[in-house]
Amino acid sequence: MTRRSILVTGGSRGIGAAIAREFAQAGDQIAIHYVSAQPVADEVCKSLVGDGHITAQADLRDADAIRTMVEQVAKEFGKIDVLINNAGVFVDHPIEATTYEQWQDAWAQTIGINLIGAANISWCALQHMPKNGTSRIVNIGSRGAFRGEPLSPAYGASKAAIVAFGQSIAKALAPMHIGVTTLAPGFVETEMASRLLDGPEGDGIRAQSPFNRVARPDELAKAVYFLASPDNEWASGAVLDFNGASYLRM
Numbered sequence: 001m002t003r004r005s006i007l008v009t010g011g012s013r014g015i016g017a018a019i020a021r022e023f024a025q026a027g028d029q030i031a032i033h034y035v036s037a038q039p040v041a042d043e044v045c046k047s048l049v050g051d052g053h054i055t056a057q058a059d060l061r062d063a064d065a066i067r068t069m070v071e072q073v074a075k076e077f078g079k080i081d082v083l084i085n086n087a088g089v090f091v092d093h094p095i096e097a098t099t100y101e102q103w104q105d106a107w108a109q110t111i112g113i114n115l116i117g118a119a120n121i122s123w124c125a126l127q128h129m130p131k132n133g134t135s136r137i138v139n140i141g142s143r144g145a146f147r148g149e150p151l152s153p154a155y156g157a158s159k160a161a162i163v164a165f166g167q168s169i170a171k172a173l174a175p176m177h178i179g180v181t182t183l184a185p186g187f188v189e190t191e192m193a194s195r196l197l198d199g200p201e202g203d204g205i206r207a208q209s210p211f212n213r214v215a216r217p218d219e220l221a222k223a224v225y226f227l228a229s230p231d232n233e234w235a236s237g238a239v240l241d242f243n244g245a246s247y248l249r250m
């Protein structure tokens with residue numbers, strides 16, 4: 001298969017780093033995006049199989065920074081075949097126990113990064129995507145889009161919106177043979193989930209799945225690789241539940 005150029009947002013840690021490893025293993029060239037963890041992003045970059053991988057910094061709340069970062073990646077690689085919208089935040093702000101100021105801050109941050117950031121980077125990346133059937137956008141959503149997120153309602157809303165965003169642009173980009181899909185995981189062993197998984201609620205969370213565990217990042221990475229495959233145009237518009245049967249919906 002031709003070597004593709006992959007931009008993974010939030011590739012410095014957790015699921016994003018695992019996705020970067022999976023594509024690199026398959027021979028692709030990776031841009032690892034991060035916001036502040038440069039040494040960690042550099043380490044991940046150096047550890048990837050193959051050559052020509054780079055890191056790229058931008059705060060996804062800053063539309064101009066996103067554009068500059070995507071232009072740099074496109075200049076380096078000549079094109080962007082695959083965008084993985086993975087970067088995201090989960091901020092606690094239960095409605096019954098949050099001040100109005102905290103509430104507004106949590107919504108601005110969460111929607112700004114998880115949704116508007118992903119929308120802006122998608123627009124910028126599209127300018128550099130070949131229209132030959134090899135280009136894909138994969139969004140990392142969440143089971144929380146469907147199940148509800150009482151601790152972080154803005155997170156649930158952002159993940160429901162990324163599903164609608166992905167389905168909308170799947171229709172818009174089909175004439176260009178660009179496929180767009182969304183993965184909707186349950187809990188995954190990463191820093192984002194560690195506070196809950198390592199705390200008193202951890203066993204209860206693992207028991208949500210009849211497998212009595214949560215996902216590993218490498219399991220998600222394989223699913224993302226499948227969704228982004230050039231052979232997988234017909235998956236466009238799909239939302240893949242990926243939660244160990246912990247939350248089933250029709």
Ligand SMILES: NC(=O)c1ccc[n+]([C@@H]2O[C@H](COP(=O)([O-])OP(=O)(O)OC[C@H]3O[C@@H](n4cnc5c(N)ncnc54)[C@H](OP(=O)(O)O)[C@@H]3O)[C@@H](O)[C@H]2O)c1
Pocket residue numbers: 009010011012013014015016033034035036037038040058059060061085086087088089113140141142143184185186187188189190191192193
């Ligand atoms: N972990 C779970 O249980 C779980 C479950 C379902 C869905 N997800 C989704 O999976 C995705 C990855 O989650 P994860 O658990 O791997 O997260 P994580 O370990 O907390 O990593 C978050 C990533 O997002 C980046 N990021 C944070 N704020 C940013 C900002 N303002 N601008 C740009 N990038 C920013 C971070 O960059 P730095 O390293 O530079 O800070 C980091 O690379 C997220 O979309 C999350 O919602 C996670």
